[in-house]
Amino acid sequence: GMGFEEMRDFGYHEMMHPDEVDAFQKGLAQASASGLPHVSEMRFKDKNGQYIWHLNIASPILDAEGKITMWVGSTTDIQTLxxxxxxxxxxxxxxxxxxxxxxxxxxxxxxxxxxxxxxxxxxxxxxxxxxxxxxxxxxxxxxxxxxxxxxxxxxxxAGRLDLKLEEFTLDALVAEVLEDSRMGHPKHQFNLKAENGVLVHADRNRISQVLINLISNAIKYSPSSNVIDVVVSSGVGEVRVSIRDYGIGIDEKDQVKVFQRFYRVEGQNEQYYTGFGIGLFLVNSIVERHKGSMSLVSKPNQGSVFTVHLPV
CATH class of the missing domain: 1.10.287 (Helix Hairpins)
Incomplete structure (x- = not known):
């Protein structure tokens, strides 16, 4: 609701919601390093003092030597959305x-x-x-x-996925989840290869939810195989749990999208592969909430390996 002169005098950072200043500055730093635009959803204060949601794009303009000469920014009101x-x-x-x-x-x-x-x-x-x-x-x-x-x-x-953090042995939790899986799926073979005493500081129930979801997916998408391999390991600054199946696999073009909300791979037979595309989105969200990440290695008809990476 401001004109150019008003906005210039008001100050760009004064308009931003305080909770988003740090993330915006980090985004600009990444854009400076990569030369790519920084796109974010942010709240800006209008002339009445109310914070309104905007889609913000900040693009660095480079010279022939690749140095930034100026920035071009645009914001679009998305409050109604x-x-x-x-x-x-x-x-x-x-x-x-x-x-x-x-x-x-x-x-x-x-x-x-x-x-x-x-x-x-x-x-x-x-x-x-x-x-x-x-x-x-x-x-x-x-x-x-x-x-x-x-x-x-x-x-x-709503940003209310609270975590109850505690230190626990990750390999012991994985063993418990696999034991429950054996009872629920007696025809399947669950193989565990784990380092002993792999400690992690996390929400035990939420990590259990992640493991159950990944194992359930491994079973669901392996109609012609009854073998699930699970590996617990540690590396520099992280611990890992890898869950491998020998099922239908995932095409490369779908691998990034499978962690998106409500995404389902095209061409899957819904009679056999039911679901709403929620599970992997929740898995990824819970792991990211722990400041961790997910990785996936897969080929069609050769199975998939989903790996949970958690910081230590």
């Missing part, structure tokens, strides 16, 4: 909370019926009822997992 995103996030959060209570109740009643039927003797429909209720219980577990994922999405959007 941000408000719409917030409304969607609030709706997802509310819906997830509202669904969790009845789903939990239904699950409780299903498990109660299962226990009662299993105690009955001479019940002619016992086998049919047990199989049906067991299937319902499995589907409810999947629905509960989806609701939890949606709640985590809303927490990430």
């Amino acid at each position: 941000k408000e719409e995103e917030q409304r969607k996030s609030d709706f997802v959060s509310m819906l997830s909370h509202e669904l969790r209570t009845p789903v939990t109740s239904i699950k409780g009643y299903v498990q109660l019926l299962l226990r009662q039927i299993l105690r009955e003797e001479g019940f002619s429909l016992k086998t049919v009822m047990v199989n049906s209720l067991s299937r319902i219980d499995i589907l409810l577990q999947q629905l509960t997992g989806l609701i939890s994922d949606m709640l985590d999405l809303s927490r990430i959007d």
Whole structure:
């Protein structure tokens, strides 16, 4: 809402939200080093003192020797888009909370019926009822997992994905997760190669969530293989957990995109590979929240290796 003279006199940094100054300066430094534009979403103060979201692009202009001669910047008001995103996030959060209570109740009643039927003797429909209720219980577990994922999405959007950091042995946690996986998937072979006593300072439950998600994906996308290899190792300044499957693999053009929200690889048979494209986005978000990173090595029809990198 300012004219050129007003904006010049007001001062560019005075307009920026204090929480975004450091990130903006780091972005400019990276743009200076690379010669590429720095693109960011930032809040700028208008003439009424209100912070408004903008898409900001700062581009370095180079001379023939590659030195920066000037900067060209542009900002676009995206406040309306941000408000719409917030409304969607609030709706997802509310819906997830509202669904969790009845789903939990239904699950409780299903498990109660299962226990009662299993105690009955001479019940002619016992086998049919047990199989049906067991299937319902499995589907409810999947629905509960989806609701939890949606709640985590809303927490990430709101910047409220809190971590309870503690020191623990990463190889022990991986062994626990694999033991649970063996019980849930007795036909699969889970191989673990781990260094002993690999310490990490992280949120144990969240890292467990990451591992469970990656192992579940390895199982899902390996219909013709029942082998999953897991390696726990340490390096300079980091610890790593690599999960390898021997399944359908991922084409190179899709490998960067698989960590994006709601992204699903084109051409996958939805009858066999169901999902909403949430899992790997959550995995990546949780790992990045720990100041770590994800890497992927994959070839079509040769399987994939997902590696979690955590700082120490």
